[in-house]
Amino acid sequence: MLIRAEHLTVEYEKARERTRLVALWDLTLDVAEGEFLVIVGPSGCGKTTFLSAVAGLVPPTSGAVYFSGQAVRQPGPDRAMVFQDYALMPWRTVEQNVRFGLELAGKRDREHRAIVQRYIELVGLAGFERSYPHELSGGMRQRVGLARALAVDPRVLLMDEPFGAVDAMTREIMQGELEKIIAETGKTVVFITHSIDEALVLADRIVVITSRPGRLQEIVPVDLPRPRYEHDIKALPRYQELRGHVWSLLQQEVRQNVKSGRE
């Protein structure tokens, strides 16, 4: 197992109210090397918290996250993240943003150049090396975010609703490109989304998490043929079946939230 979360519980201090908020509760989960794992769940259920714990940004309150057998304590170049709000440095060009991780690792400029160029081309941004983020569309910005993550050659890509702020058309195109890129690079991916369709198009397995405090509800293996961007998988009966299943799992959650007046 590349990643193993063991009885992972994460609480946040709420300083003002002097209480603690349980964001994740006793989550045990494995991610295999080379797997594309997608996490879905109602908002506020702790999905981002889970990714942050794997990244080493948030310490577990109890339990642990193991990466390649080692307990995660801090961020490392083997785990790169792609953010929903892109989190690109607005004062850096595309090229300089993609170089960011390499620069922090202290690699020499000469070694950078080829790597940076390769990933800029891989995500289809050749010709935009000198552009600044504010000159790019949302989809293009997220390509920069993806290239920045890939450039450090991590073992896992942590993607937090990466296409959440991108328009529907671009989103579908980028899902296809992501599948292709992952097939080419063989990266392990942990991917968060709100969209059941996105989950089905990308995932090897879908993890459904319950609403606050986040607990594991069910793991749904997605046995749809790959590459999916070439197939019209949405027309397959199996696709509809899986979709209905995941949808009803989430539906239960949302219902409960409405009843208890949380949503």
Place this chain on the structure above:
Amino acid sequence: MDRAQVRTDAGPSAQPAPPPPAEGKIGRGRRSLRFLKTAPGNVLFVVTLIAFLAFWQYMQTQVRSIPPLYLPPPSAIWDALLENFRNGVFQENILYSLRNYAIGLAIGSTAGITIGLLTGSIRKLDTILSPYIWAFYATPNIAFQPILIVALGFSPLPKIIMIIVGVVFPVIINAMTGVKTVDNSLVQAAKVFGANRLQLYTKVALPFTVPFILTGLRLGATRGLLYMYISEIFGSTQGLGFMVLQATNKFQTPTAFAGIIILVVISVLIIKAFETLERRSPYSRKVAV
């Protein structure tokens, strides 16, 4: 299945298309008005300026509604300007003023950036210093000038101190605000990619703060000019402010106006320079959201 319960709120609607907006008539107007509308900005500026000066000249030489002693015609101001440059009086005083200003600006901005960055990043320092910084920022600190003159005499030193005081607080406030408002998602990203504490500062906090500092410098430079001028009016034997005051006392109003025009030109050049710096800086790229 449950899916049937999903309702689409946007049902098929048969709304008629809104009528096309009525076409606005492009005003033909009179010839002169059309010129005002279409002429490029700088041409318009020069033309209106000349018109204004001509009007002023006419009023103060032919009509004389205001005594020319209080408001000399442009021609007299122009003569005074040339005369004072010819005999070197202007050069000497401008140089004196600008030298003080340059020293004050350099010290004030360096100190301002340093203090601002430190107070912005160190919580304890912020708690201790912030009240004083805001108090000084809000106060017209020119109030301290008489005391400085009593203590330090008519030397350039009290003037330089006043300029520093003018420059430093806007710079501190802005640098401080920049550091404090660093976009948290950028910090998270930097951490994920392995930034240590120093790198969080040099690769995120500092670049993020540069536009704030540039704004602070522009505001500080403006205030510095004001403080420079006022400190030369009260308690000085040299400088632009002194020269204008002296000319006024001797009823040489054309010379006083010429001095004021020089002050205007210097101020505009300095502010424009800082504005350009602010606009052109690659760090001023809009935060992309």
